[in-house]
Amino acid sequence: MSEENRKKLILQASDISIVFGGLRAVSDFNAELYQGELVGLIGPNGAGKTTVFNMLSGVYTPTEGEITFWDRNNRVHVVNKKTPAQLNKIGIARTFQNIRLFGNLTVADNVRIALHSRRRVHPWDVLFRLPAFRRDEAAMSLRVHHLLKLFGIDGKSLELAKNLPYGEQRKLEIARALAANPTLLLLDEPAAGMNPQETKELTDLIAFVRREFNVTILLIEHDMNLVMGICERILVLDYGHVIASGTPEEIRSNPQVIKAYLGADAAAEMEGK
Numbered sequence: 001m002s003e004e005n006r007k008k009l010i011l012q013a014s015d016i017s018i019v020f021g022g023l024r025a026v027s028d029f030n031a032e033l034y035q036g037e038l039v040g041l042i043g044p045n046g047a048g049k050t051t052v053f054n055m056l057s058g059v060y061t062p063t064e065g066e067i068t069f070w071d072r073n074n075r076v077h078v079v080n081k082k083t084p085a086q087l088n089k090i091g092i093a094r095t096f097q098n099i100r101l102f103g104n105l106t107v108a109d110n111v112r113i114a115l116h117s118r119r120r121v122h123p124w125d126v127l128f129r130l131p132a133f134r135r136d137e138a139a140m141s142l143r144v145h146h147l148l149k150l151f152g153i154d155g156k157s158l159e160l161a162k163n164l165p166y167g168e169q170r171k172l173e174i175a176r177a178l179a180a181n182p183t184l185l186l187l188d189e190p191a192a193g194m195n196p197q198e199t200k201e202l203t204d205l206i207a208f209v210r211r212e213f214n215v216t217i218l219l220i221e222h223d224m225n226l227v228m229g230i231c232e233r234i235l236v237l238d239y240g241h242v243i244a245s246g247t248p249e250e251i252r253s254n255p256q257v258i259k260a261y262l263g264a265d266a267a268a269e270m271e272g273k
Contacts, residue, residue, distance in 0.1 A: 033216050058086070079092070107159055151171045184216045
């Protein structure tokens with residue numbers, strides 16, 4: 001990554017917390033994401049990782065703190081005040097741990113739906129099928145084909161999404177997220193349910209997406225081989241608090257991280273070696 005890209009801040013979470021019925025699920029979470037980075041967010045089950053994602057993507061509104069996002073034109077947006085659809089338009093897209101495709105629609109139509117937020121035609125153009133509408137439809141079809149081809153599933157564009165193998169459904173979900181040309185892509189456990197071969201292909205795919213689309217990626221993942229092998233920087237959550245931040249090498253040997261994952265005895269044993 002170039003020094004220029006490294007210095008371009010695109011998202012800043014400042015002391016964000018969220019409370020559900022008296023339970024403080026995430027407390028004073030701070031993070032900065034820079035253009036072109038690939039950052040991992042890890043932690044034991046129940047640590048608050050998906051809750052953080054839901055705040056960054058507009059699903060939840062933080063009880064405290066502020067999330068700031070800089071779009072491709074360097075305009076500043078306060079994420080707390082926007083809906084997921086509004087955030088998608090300005091450049092934040094996400095996938096989910098449980099695949100959320102439109103199973104009874106075709107592969108192509110799943111991607112086409114994501115492109116509608118980028119349409120610039122007037123309703124009259126659509127109603128009367130005017131030339132502007134036809135040009136827009138043609139451009140959308142080319143974009144859909146291009147995305148599916150990049151992900152190697154263009155030959156299945158007319159199949160129903162629910163009939164794709166699991167690994168290809170994951171590919172389709174990521175392709176759909178990228179259709180809106182985001183600056184920031186949030187991947188929520190993309191390797192969940194995958195076998196080792198599919199996980200290897202996914203690792204290569206994430207690296208390809210980052211390179212091809214010049215997108216910043218923040219991912220949640222339990223597969224430590226994937227996280228340690230692909231992320232430049234890792235944040236570790238435990239009970240809603242950030243307990244560590246650093247490179248994979250720093251995180252791998254951090255006693256607090258070992259304690260969170262393996263317990264106090266394991267951490268003490270590691271420190272004694």
